[in-house]
Amino acid sequence: MLVAAAVCPCPPLLVTEVAAGAAPEMDTARAACADALGVLAGARPDLLVVVGPAGPGEGGTFPQGARGSFRGFGVAGDVRLGPAEAAVGGRGLPSSLAVGAWLLERTGWTAAPVEGLGAEDTLTPEQCAETGRGIGARAARVALLVMGDASACRTVKAPGYLDERAAPFDTAVTRALAAADLPAVRALDPVLARTLKASGRAPWQILAGAAEGADLDGSLLYEDAPYGVGYVVATWA
Numbered sequence: 001m002l003v004a005a006a007v008c009p010c011p012p013l014l015v016t017e018v019a020a021g022a023a024p025e026m027d028t029a030r031a032a033c034a035d036a037l038g039v040l041a042g043a044r045p046d047l048l049v050v051v052g053p054a055g056p057g058e059g060g061t062f063p064q065g066a067r068g069s070f071r072g073f074g075v076a077g078d079v080r081l082g083p084a085e086a087a088v089g090g091r092g093l094p095s096s097l098a099v100g101a102w103l104l105e106r107t108g109w110t111a112a113p114v115e116g117l118g119a120e121d122t123l124t125p126e127q128c129a130e131t132g133r134g135i136g137a138r139a140a141r142v143a144l145l146v147m148g149d150a151s152a153c154r155t156v157k158a159p160g161y162l163d164e165r166a167a168p169f170d171t172a173v174t175r176a177l178a179a180a181d182l183p184a185v186r187a188l189d190p191v192l193a194r195t196l197k198a199s200g201r202a203p204w205q206i207l208a209g210a211a212e213g214a215d216l217d218g219s220l221l222y223e224d225a226p227y228g229v230g231y232v233v234a235t236w237a
Helices: 016-042 095-107 125-136 166-179 182-186 190-195 201-210
Strands: 002-008 047-054 060-062 067-069 078-080 114-120 142-147 218-224 231-236
Touching: 002 016, 002 201, 016 095, 016 142, 016 218, 016 231, 047 095, 047 201, 067 095, 078 095, 095 114, 095 142, 114 125, 114 201, 125 142, 125 201, 142 201, 166 182, 166 201, 166 218, 166 231, 182 201, 190 201
Parallel strands: 002 142, 047 114, 047 142
Antiparallel strands: 002 231, 060 114, 067 078, 218 231
């Protein structure tokens, strides 16, 4: 059963080495993410699953020790998913899971074994709910680290340019995640989310499926839109 979840954004700029000189601009978001991971550790899970958006062909499961990198952003060195003795072979982590792995390394996660799941945005809300239910049944005490961004269309300089629907969409997302409102999360429109480049839609709906019957309360730790992209940090516990 799901006992706790942390929702965090997944821009590579969250990684201090990637952000370089701009790193202080994301300090508040990083601190909120660290606090959210503290809630996960405090829940004493038997298993932590990191869920994040994945591009075409990048979806599926990743074992503890799977490697990711930020070499495409000029940063040398790899990250590993969870406290593995050694990195394992196989596919590299999608960017969102690499950011999640970096957060876990940064906070020194040792509370439970870790697995990863890349969620492609072609998943329907029903498929997400089914996936989430399966995750929730994996162990007696399951925790989720859910990576994903809200819209990328909040300003004219945003990656998706300005879309007037972006701010209301992000407001609905923030309210739903802050309140652990499962029906509201399930109701997020996949087509609108894709149009607004909101990468978190499928991971959030997987969370909603995993949380069915768990009776968790939500708490909002951070919400902002630097660079015109909506970022939310919340916990469910």
